Amino acid sequence: MEYSRRLARVPDSYFGKTMGQEVKHGPLPLINMAVGVPDGETPRGILDTFAEALYQPENQKYGAFHGKATFKQAIVQFYKRHYDVDLGPEEEVCILYGTKNGLVGLPTSIVNPGENVLLPDPGYTDYLAGVLLADAIPVPLQLEPPHYLPDWTCVSSDILSNTKLVYLTYPNNPTGSVATLETFEEAVQLFKNTPTRIVHDFAYSAFGFDAPNPSILQVEGAKDVAIEIFSLSKGFNMSGFRVGFAVGNKTMIAALKKYQTHTHAGMFGALQDATTYALNHCDDFLLEQNAKFKRRRDNVELKLRESGIPFEPMKGGIFIWLPTPKGYDGEAFVQYLLQEQSILVAPGIPFGENGRHYIRVSLALEDAQLDEAMERLGSLAPLYQQ
Template identity: 55%
Template sequence: MKMNKLLSSIPDSYFKSAMAGEEAFGPLPLINLAVGIPDAETPEPILKRAAEALYQPENQRYGQFRGKQSFKAAIIDFYKRGYGVELEEENIALLYGTKSALVQFPMMFIEPGEGVYLPNPGYPDYAAGVELAKGVIYDLPLLAENGYLPDYDALDDEEQANARLMYLNYPSNPLGAVADRAFFDRTIERFKGTGTRIVHDFAYAPFSFEEKHPSILQSEGSLDCAIEIYSLSKGFNMSGFRSGFAVGNKEMINAINTYQDHTQTGMWGVVQEASTAALRHAGDILPVQKDTFSKRSRLVTEALLEMGIPINPIKGGIFGWIRVPEGFDGETFKAYLLRECSILVTPGIPFGSRGKYYIRISLAVGEVELKEVIELFKALQNLWKNDILH
C-alpha cells in the first residue's frame, strides 16, 4: 500500500542518503565531513549508569508517560546552574531525540494555512514539519551583513500577522554563527504578546568558543512565548541514546506532552538514567567537548582563511560554511571534492536557497583527518584565486 499524498509530497531527507555510506569516491581513503555526529565515545559515568540501570526491574517495564522525577529534577538543576533559569516540571517535556520534536511541533501547534518562519540557511528538516502540518513556510533570511541574525524590521507585515511560529538555531547549523543575550532580549521583546511563538533549537549549546552561549530562556518574558530544544546527542556524545528535552512556555510544552501521551509510552528508563547522569556530570564532560571542537575550529578556520578560501568564521557549533569557487555550485563542488580528494561534504542547497553556492563541512572527525583535509585543500586553493562573490 502506498503512503498518502501528503507524506509522499515531502522530499526525502537529505541526511538519510548522506548517512547511507553509498557514495562512490576517488582513489584516497574517504574522509566523511558530511554528517555531524561527534566522534568521541560516550563518557564513562553515563555508560556506567546505563549499565546499572539496565538491570533495574523498573526499567524493564513501561514507565511513567511523562518521565522520571529524577530526570526532570536534573534538568531543572542543569538550567538553574548553567543559565540561572528557574523551571518547574510543567516547563519540561522529555524528547526521544530532538529532531522528532522539531519536525512534529508544527503539527501540534499550528492550523493548516498558518505560517512558520524558518531560518535560511537553516536545518533542512524544519521544513518537513511545516509541510506535514499543512502550514506555510516563511523565509527568515540570515545574511552576513547582519551577523547571520534575522532582521525583524524587514519582515513582511502580512506574513507576520499570519505567523504562529519562528524557528531559531544558535549556535547555527550550518553557519557556525552565534547570537548574544541582547539578540534574544530583542526577540522576546518583539514577539511576546503577538501570535508568534519562538522555538529555539539549542542542539549545539556547549559549542560556543568565545564565550558561553546564552539560553533564550534567560531573557525576561521568554517563558510567555518561547521554548528551547536541548539535545544530549552532541555535547555529551550520546547520539545513539536519542535523548533530549524541551523547556519553556507551559502551553507549548503541554502540546508536546499531550502529543506524546498519544504516540509514546514513555522514554526507556535506562535512557533517562543515563541522561540524568550526563546532566549531573556536565561540569566535567562539556568543557572537554568544547575544548576539543574549539581547537578544531581554530585549526580549520585559520588554515583555510590563510589560503584565501572563504569559510565563515566558526564561532560556535561543529560545522564550517564555505563558499565554493566560481564556476561551481554546492552540488557540483561536492562531486568534485569526492572525485578528486575523496572528501565527502554536504552541499548548501538542502539548507535553503541561500546555500546554493556553499558547502558545509563537519568538524566531527579527528585532528589527523582534519589536517589531511587542510593539505588537500591546499592543492585546491587556486580554484578560489581571483574569485568574486556569486
C-alpha cells in the same frame, strides 16, 4: 506503494537518503566531513549508569509517559546551574525521544493549517518537514552573512500577522554563527503579546568559542512566548542514545506532551537514568568538548587563511561554512571534492536557498584526519582565484 498527498509534499530527508549509503570517491582514502556526529566516546560514567540501570526491574516495564521525577529534576537543576533559569519540572519540561521528534512534531502540536511558520535560511533541513506535515506554510527567515542573525525589519507585516511559529537555532547549523542575549531579547519583545511563538533549537549549546552560548530563556518574559529544545547528542557524545528535552512556555510544553502521548510510550527507564547521570555529573566534560572544538576551529581557520580559501567565521557549533568556487553550486562542488580529493561534505542547498553556493564541513574528526583534509582543500585554492 503510494504516499498520502500530505507525505508526498514533504521532500526526502537529505541525511535520511545519504547516511549509510556507499560512497563512490576518488583514489585517495575517504575523509567523511559530512555528518555532525562527535568523534569522541560517551563518558564512561554515563555508560556504567546505563548498564547498571538495565538490570533494575522497574526499567524493564512500562514507565510513566512523561518521564521519571529524577530525570526532570536533573533538567531543572542543569538549567539553573548553567543559565540561572528556573523551571517547573511538570509544566515547563517535556522529555523528547531525540530532539528531532520535538522539532518536527511541534507544528502539528500548535500550528493550524494555513498559518505561517518562519524557518531560518540557512537552517536545519528537517524543520520544513514538520511544517508541511502540519499543512502550514513555510516562509524563509532570511539570514545573511557574516553573522546570520534575523533582521526583523525585512519581514513584512503581512507575513508576521499570520505567523504562528518561528524557528531559531544558535549556534546555527550549518553556518557556525552564534546569537547574543540581545538577539533573543529583540525576538521576545517583537512577539510579546502576539499569537506568535518561538522555538529555539539549542542542539549545539556546548560549543561557544568566544563566549558561552546564551539560552533564550534567560531573557525576561521569554517563557511567555518561547520554548528551547536541548540535545545531549553533541555536547555529551550521546548521538546514538536519541534523547533530549524541551523547556519553557507551559502551553507549548503541554501541547508537545499531549502529542507524544499519542506517538510514543514512556521513554526507556535505563535511558532516563543514564541521561540523569549525564546532566548531573558531566559539566567538566562539556568544557572539554568546547575546548577541543575551539582548538580545531582555530587550526582549520588558520589553514584556510594561509591557503587563501574564503570561509564564514565559525563562532560556535561543529561545522564550518565554506562558499563554493565560481562556477560551482554546492551539489556540484560536493561531487568535485569526492572525485578529486576523496572528501565527503554536505551541500548547502538542503539548508535553504541561501546555502546554494556553500558547503558544510564538519570538524568532528580526529586531528590527523582533519589536518589531511585541510591539506587537500588547500590544494584547491586556485579554483577560488579564477
